[in-house]
Amino acid sequence: MGRWLLIVTALLFLCVFLVLPLLAVFAQALAKGFEAYYLAIMAPMAWAAVKLTLLVAAIAVPLNLIFGVAAAWAIAKFNFRGKSALITLIDLPFAVSPVIAGMIFILVFGTHGWFGGSLRAHHIRVVFAVPGIVLATLFVTFPFIARELIPVMQSQGKDDEETALSLGATGWQTFWRVTLPNIRWGLLYGVLLCNARAMGEFGAVSVVSGHIRGVTNTMPLHVEILYNEYNYTAAFAVASLLALLALLTLAGKSILEWRQPELRHAVRMPRDRTRRA
């Protein structure tokens, strides 16, 4: 009885807060028919936003991947001075409001910021340009992968790596053949979360972007502009595209998981089936 109550509660909650809004997005996007939807998506400004969003994610996610693995490796496998400080620092973007994160970059790289003068002298634009958006996205998304990996790596300990080294593997071989396969699910999950956030980030990006249509507008920013112009169909059409990207990544993860043989085979067998010696 209690179990069913729990399940029903969870399902209800899921429906109200997840499924309904998702359906609403698609319903609103298609409210004026497929043609309107198609036109909204194919608008040049919308396309520019899609491309910029994918570009930002394509830069931010790999960089965070490298940083996240390195940080998690250092924290989980070594002891060093300042380790807890590093863990706290990694959490900083979670604690700081994205708007403040955006302001930081304006302060540092903006026209009146610390490096504003020298940047302008070299004709490099950071704020109100693509580099700024990438930086802000990097800042906001950098805890995701490290945070996902640290507990996984800590729980696995160092035995596997030490064994590999004692068997004569180099550090590089150990990483590719032992560590990486051990953490790949955590890593994949971290990458997905990081990617979702990189594509969906609004606050920090909004501050540094300058909202130049077709140039510095990412999808979330574009949705907001369309919405503010009372162009609901177009706004929700782009929003549905964003939602679709998220659904696709989740589907990709499920397929990858399903195709892993050892996960399906990892069923505990009855104890010791050897002939006793």
Next chain:
Amino acid sequence: MSIALRGVTKQFGEYAAVENIDLDVPTGALMALLGPSGSGKTTLLRIIGGLETPDQGQVLFDGQDATLWPIGDRKVGFVFQQYALFRHMTVFENVAFGLKVKRRRERPSAPAIRKKVQELLALVQLDWAHDRYPAQLSGGQRQRVALARAMAIGPQVLLLDEPFGALDSQVRHELRRWLRRLHDELHFTSIIVTHDQQEAIEVADTVVVLNRGKIEQVGIPGEIYDLPESAFVHRFLGQVNELPVLLRDGRAYIGPIDISAAAEVQTGSAQNIALIRPHEIEIGQPSSGWPATVVAVRVIGPIVRLDVCADGHSVHEPLEAEISRERFEAERFTIGQRVGVRFRRWQVYPAAA
């Protein structure tokens, strides 16, 4: 390969894990490092294997200074308590790992690797399991895979860190005997870390007892058990009863029993304790020794354990005595029965130790 440690010291922060250790492991020896947790035995093993670097001192392999050799160059096989099998690889791939990561010109050909791995799997009696994943094997089987994997690189030294600690007692017993046989057949130098005195005594030819980062005693198993040099070793190697030694009028007593005749009483020290193993206690007629009452009887296969409360000794600390099943069948001690306790053997230590 012979291994020697010279003045090896390792600190972790303020805490000295091992302190000034000298130890010689001759070629072909099977040595057990025995001690409670925190005694430094694992640290010592890791220093020998190259997983830790000592702060001071030297590690010699065949007389050569190997202190700073990288792990991969030491040719040591490592076996961990939690097996550390690569879970995404099959049994075959696990065992082949050490061969596959070799530099191209040293790496055997694929058929040679396959042959070698099959040989090793046959040796550990797991040839049927080559395409299984570790998760599909029992603990004992996994540990045998780990052993085969360690042996694939042709190590001259095998280092085992509590290898059977996670297994149940029957499998543990089997694997110990099997390891001993394997060692005798293949003649590598093996060092096994354990906190289980029975394991150390059963499997090793030399036992090193460690306590708080220092060596307490080194000896062959029988010697360590029968002639412990300190109260610590005595306690650690098996059950003991501890009784205060009382000095009265220049004579020494355990309870009412006069032990002055045995010359080992250190009358200079005010406080002495006697350590007596359960099988060194004899139970007889009440008139024959220290009067006592039987409070518990447990038949454990070939032996019978009796708990007896000696008169005048704390009732919360009954003495533990072991007698043979035959003797028990003859005497039929029951709970509440009055008996007399005598000691066949004991050893006296200063109480502070």
